[in-house]
Amino acid sequence: MGKTVGIDDMAAYLPKLYVDAEELAKERNIPPSKITKGLGIERLAIPDAHEDAATMAAMATLELMEKNDLSPKDIDFIEIATETSPDASKPISCYVQGMLEQIYGRGSFDHVGAPETKFACVGATYALIDRLAYIASGWNRAEYSIVVATDIARYRLNSSGEPTQGAAAIALLLKEEPRLLAYEPEFTGFGTIDDRDFFRPVESKTAVVDGQYSIGCYLRDMRIAADAYKRNMVKLGVLKSLRESVVEKIGLASFHTPFPKMAQYAFASFLIHDWRGLPKWKKIIEKIGPEPSREGLSDVEFYISEEYKNFRRKFVKTEEFQSEYKSKIENSLIALRQIGNSYTASVWLGVESHFETRNDDLAGKRFGIGSYGSGSSAIVCSFIVQPEYKEVVKKMDLMRKLDERQRIPIDVYEDLHEGRLKLHESVIPPKNEFALVSFGNKSYDYGYRYYKYIT
Numbered sequence: 001m002g003k004t005v006g007i008d009d010m011a012a013y014l015p016k017l018y019v020d021a022e023e024l025a026k027e028r029n030i031p032p033s034k035i036t037k038g039l040g041i042e043r044l045a046i047p048d049a050h051e052d053a054a055t056m057a058a059m060a061t062l063e064l065m066e067k068n069d070l071s072p073k074d075i076d077f078i079e080i081a082t083e084t085s086p087d088a089s090k091p092i093s094c095y096v097q098g099m100l101e102q103i104y105g106r107g108s109f110d111h112v113g114a115p116e117t118k119f120a121c122v123g124a125t126y127a128l129i130d131r132l133a134y135i136a137s138g139w140n141r142a143e144y145s146i147v148v149a150t151d152i153a154r155y156r157l158n159s160s161g162e163p164t165q166g167a168a169a170i171a172l173l174l175k176e177e178p179r180l181l182a183y184e185p186e187f188t189g190f191g192t193i194d195d196r197d198f199f200r201p202v203e204s205k206t207a208v209v210d211g212q213y214s215i216g217c218y219l220r221d222m223r224i225a226a227d228a229y230k231r232n233m234v235k236l237g238v239l240k241s242l243r244e245s246v247v248e249k250i251g252l253a254s255f256h257t258p259f260p261k262m263a264q265y266a267f268a269s270f271l272i273h274d275w276r277g278l279p280k281w282k283k284i285i286e287k288i289g290p291e292p293s294r295e296g297l298s299d300v301e302f303y304i305s306e307e308y309k310n311f312r313r314k315f316v317k318t319e320e321f322q323s324e325y326k327s328k329i330e331n332s333l334i335a336l337r338q339i340g341n342s343y344t345a346s347v348w349l350g351v352e353s354h355f356e357t358r359n360d361d362l363a364g365k366r367f368g369i370g371s372y373g374s375g376s377s378a379i380v381c382s383f384i385v386q387p388e389y390k391e392v393v394k395k396m397d398l399m400r401k402l403d404e405r406q407r408i409p410i411d412v413y414e415d416l417h418e419g420r421l422k423l424h425e426s427v428i429p430p431k432n433e434f435a436l437v438s439f440g441n442k443s444y445d446y447g448y449r450y451y452k453y454i455t
């Protein structure tokens with residue numbers, strides 16, 4: 001047995017502005033229920049003019065440091081995961097290091113390692129596993145490391161992806177003997193396939209996405225990773241055979257959630273795959289009819305075929321699905337419905353949403369993570385909720401932050417989206433926060449980003 005390592009605490013940062021999903025739908029001539037019920041989104045978090053993925057990451061990190069009373073010398077690494085970095089060369093983590101030194105003093109963070117990890121929405125989970133492995137190896141020079149997931153999900157105005165936009169950051173504090181979640185490295189499963197479902201060329205501010213196809217890629221990779229996770233459980237004797245259910249071993253879970261309905265699709269596919277062959281599956285297909293045939297179809301074609309979608313629609317209405325979904329997944333979506341997509345931060349915001357909204361005792365439960373990044377790769381892994389987790393949860397306040405935001409009208413949202421507001425024209429002028437204040441305009445710093453803590 002190696003050392004026990006994991007997540008000791010987390011701190012989320014949300015932009016203070018949001019767009020109401022119904023209002024956006026009306027403006028775009030889409031039935032509002034398509035967004036609120038069909039996709040499951042109620043509000044979309046929108047960054048202000050002075051914000052970017054770096055300021056959001058710095059704000060989340062500062063809160064994490066302050067609420068745990070940490071000083072710079074306690075921190076070994078600050079690793080940032082993002083797919084919306086403003087710079088193709090300099091990592092956000094180094095900008096964040098500089099911002100933190102404005103608070104803690106020049107040179108105070110010069111000992112930290114500060115890489116940036118990119119793999120679309122699965123980047124933070126990769127960064128987390130790397131950093132935890134480093135701590136478990138004993139190579140760390142300070143007790144804590146921080147991994148921050150930060151992203152701004154942005155699609156073209158009027159595109160099918162537009163209603164799924166959002167933004168957020170979440171900082172995860174990692175250490176040995178964590179108080180919140182202990183990682184189970186031995187079960188982790190990966191599923192990776194070079195694909196074109198979603199990408200953002202360096203010259204573009206918005207992503208290119210093949211929407212329905214991307215859903216198929218998500219489900220395919222998640223199944224490959226889940227199969228690997230299950231095989232590892234069998235190898236280590238947690239399951240006796242591949243015919244046993246893996247979902248029964250999991251107490252609660254969070255999936256990458258580009259829009260809340262996707263978590264339902266993912267969990268339904270997970271259960272269909274997991275329950276096939278169990279005695280209860282026979283009863284289910286007696287009620288809803290047999291699973292459609294895959295013959296002649298690739299995995300992605302199958303997952304996005306009308307036949308499979310119809311079958312899944314019937315399955316999600318069964319009592320068996322509903323009871324698993326309500327007890328294991330639904331709470332992760334309470335916050336995510338109010339944020340929209342936040343790419344690599346999303347799955348971890350789902351974790352915090354569970355912690356803040358569940359009243360039952362979670363200590364000792366296995367917390368499953370289904371992380372997906374386009375391009376494409378999925379990670380299925382798990383943690384055990386630690387006995388002292390409630391003390392940590394007491395200081396989490398994502399739900400409060402959700403309530404304290406300001407709604408903006410669609411024309412203001414469009415101005416922000418299209419970059420028509422200058423840095424000093426923020427809807428809410430920055431106060432007690434990091435802000436992007438200027439861009440370099442000399443030959444030696446053209447385009448460089450200057451950040452300042454505004455009091």
Ligand code: CAA
Nearest residue numbers: 031033034037038039160161209211212214215218258374
């Ligand atoms: N009232 C209620 N529900 C309605 C409705 C209405 N008037 N009209 C449609 N719906 C329902 C549909 O029935 C469907 O639900 P079910 O599957 O349960 O039946 C749901 O709304 C969605 O409908 P569509 O599939 O027709 O939606 P769409 O094709 O217009 O858009 C999308 C969905 C393709 C995901 C689009 O939002 C998009 O392109 N999003 C960006 C890409 C994305 O998020 N991909 C997800 C996987 S990739 C990933 O996860 C990485 C990442 O973060 C990007």
